[in-house]
Every structure is written in C-alpha cells, then in structure tokens.
Amino acid sequence: MRAPIERLWSHVFYRPAHPLGLLGVRTVVCAQALWILLSRPDLPELVSWPAEFHASLGPLLPLRFGIVGLSLAAERGLFFALHALLVATLLGIRPRDTGLAAGLLLYHFAPFEELVAGLPHTAFGGLTIPVLALLILSFAEAPLPRAPASAEYRWPLALIQLLFSFSYLFPTLAKLRFSGPDWFSAENIHYYALGNATVTGAPLALWVAARPLVCGAIALGTFLIEASAPLVVVFPAYAAAFVPAALAFHFGILLVIGYFFPSLPLLLLLVHWDALGGRLARAGRA
C-alpha cells in the first residue's frame, strides 16, 4: 500500500515541471488579488465603524488577523502598500520577498469584508487561494524563465492547484455531511432554484425549477465536478477537460441561483503549463 502512495505523491509533487508554471501561477494569483482589492477600495474603512459592530467578535478573532486597533490612516497606508507589493510580485521584483509581504498583508485584509459577521463566507471572497499561493510561492525557489524543468517548480504549483481543487471538493463533503446524498437530487435543485428566484432573481431560476430533468442533470453534474476536482493535479488531461466544465458549472450557477464565483479567474491555475512551456521553448528555438 505504501509504494503506490509514494508513487502518487512523487508523481503529483515531484515530477519535473517547466518554470512557466510558477511564473503563470504567480501572475494569475497577483492579478486575481488586485482585481478583488480594486473592487473593494474602501475595505480599510471598516476599522472606523462604531465599536458596537465589533463587540460580539471578542478580542481574539481580530487579533488572529493582525487587526489590532490601528488608525484608519495606518490601515489605508498598509492597503496601498499591499497593492504596490502585489504589482511588484507580478512584475517579478524580488518576488519571494514582495510575495511574502503581500501574502501576509492579504491575510490581514481579506477577512475585513465579513469580519463583523464572523467570516461566514470569506472562503468565497476570492482571496483565499491568493493568500496561500503568495506565501507558498515565497517559500519556493523563484522560477527562472529559461531554467530546465525541475521538481522545485512542481511542488508549489501542485500544492496551489490542489488547494484550489478543494474549493470544489469540500463543498461536496459539506453537502454530504449536513444533508446527505439526497442533496444531489432533482427535488433539492428545484427548491434551491425556486428559493433563489425570490432572493436573487436569477434569470433562469424559474425555468429550471419547472424542469425536473434539468434539475436532475444539474444535481448529477454538481456532484461529478465537485467530487472529481482533485484529479486535476494527477492527470493534466483531466484538468484540460475540467476547466471548460467548471466554467459552464459556474455560469449555470449564476443563471439558476444567482451566486457568483469570485475565484473564477483562478481556473487559469489549471492551464497545462508544462505543455505550454514546451511549446514556447520549441517556438523560441525555431
């Protein structure tokens, strides 16, 4: 039993990878973080909200994220610094150092949006993977564009891809735990669509709710996409099929229940970077 696991571990984390993978991942997570932050330009203002909004949190939750009573001006300064660090990391300026600092500041600011409610859905804010990815990339060797393929470029890439795949797998585990296998039934999708028609007004909610076969197909598709997501780190060909399926999945969710997936651009993490790198290298030689 141990040998197959070791082989799988070695295949996933240590088979040689083209440096383009880490360069690509670095670009994608920095651009994603900047997109979310520029869409939430007044995040630091939360520290100026009346104390009543923070009273129920207790002292430890804010402390965990380094929210220690800094002034609004100081938080704004840090927020601006975070943008500058992300741009520097994106441009490859001392990327391990700037990425480390950006990752730590992002860890500080990402919970702001939902802090007053105790972070119920911070995982879906679009900054979870960028926080972890920036830190993981800062631990790893910085990729050199013309370097040969190396295991040093694989493990950080595979770990970040695997963490991203958990954002699909874990919701299925949650559904199974709290609702059981019947969550993945046509009836359940029918009631989700019906309920959200009255909350979000999603354009296809009522159309889907009226069609049991479509509801059943959505239930099955949800299970297949979510439960199989970790296979993307094992089989690059599966990742190539997963990305368009996941795109369709998210647009379907948007139209049927009105939930947007802010991490949608992170599907680019699953690009077959080795194949792309090899192709670019061949084109460069030709």
Add this chain to the structure above:
Amino acid sequence: MPQLLSLGSFLLFLTLGARVRCSREPAARRRAVNVLLACVLLVCGSAGVTQLDNWPFTSHSIAVGRPRADSRICQTQFYGLDAGGNEWRLDPWSWTPVYDSILQFWVEQNLGRLPPAGRERVLRFLLDRAERSRARLAAGRPLGPQRLLGRAGAPYWLLLPRFPQVPDASWAGLRVYRACWLPVERVARPDRVLRTLTAEVRRP
C-alpha cells in the same frame, strides 16, 4: 480557543514554509517540503472533513442545506425614507465595504442585544452610510465594486438585486424590516411577503 488554534495552524504553516525557504541541502530540503505539504494537506483536510472553518485553511461550506416546499425564507431589508415618508429599498452596496447580506446577518444576530444608546448609535451610523451612498448614486457615481473598475469590478458572491434609484434629497430616515415568505407562494404572488418593522431611525 478555536481562534488561538487557527492562529497556531497559520503560524505553523509560516514556520514550516520558512524552513523550506532556508533549506539548501537537497535531502534536507526534500524532507522540509514533504513536512510542509503534509501539514497543509492535514490542516486543510481537517477543515474539509470536520467542516470547522479555519480560514485560510477553509471548509468551503456553502449551500449545504436542503430546502423543502414549506421552507420559509426570511431576510432583513433596509429602506431609506424620503422627506415625504416614502420608502426606497436601499442598494446592497450602500454599506460598503460591508455587503448587504453581511449587514443583514449582523443585524439579526446583534442589533436586538444592544442597549438603547448603542442601538441608536448604530442606526444613526447606518443612516449616515446610506446617505453617503445615496449622494453618490444621485450624482451618477457608482457604488461598491464599480467604484474604480466600472463594470469589470468583482461582485460579491451573492448577487442580490441592485436598487440604484434614489431621490435627489437626503434621506429623512432609515427603516429595517424583517421580511419572510414561502418561495412557492411568492413566485405566484410577489406581494406575499410578511414584513415586520425591526428598527427605525429618523434625522433629528
């Protein structure tokens, strides 16, 4: 205690990462990487299996329940009052950087527990925020994710309907309602909503 454990797991992640960063000798480096990988997978896996959130090692819990035909939906709704006493539903980005659904959650959990003075302070603060957002909208300037990026701004994950229409004059007050309905009834008749006034504040 859970907060300390969460902080501890994040600090452990940083420590093990620093060990990888400092390792040069290949065998030692491989060991350090393996320990980091195992630790991250264990901590993330624990969150996924136990569904105890430990952000950024998160459980990704969302839409896990099973609604039924008789499942009632309840929502806290915010309305601005114009000088004539007319109610205007407020845009979900009126409280930016806090989104409407997050404020709903906070109001449902906390507003009723506050002493009168604290409650008054909170409601007056919200009225001021709503007024600031009204002024922006009235001037044709966008709110929330559209402020800097326009239509390219990233929305919040829950796409609540937008309410960009506002009066030209300042809000005279703010009303907070608890609204409940049965989806199957409301789809047939949109006015089948039971609204209860939770709180109200008016400008002096």
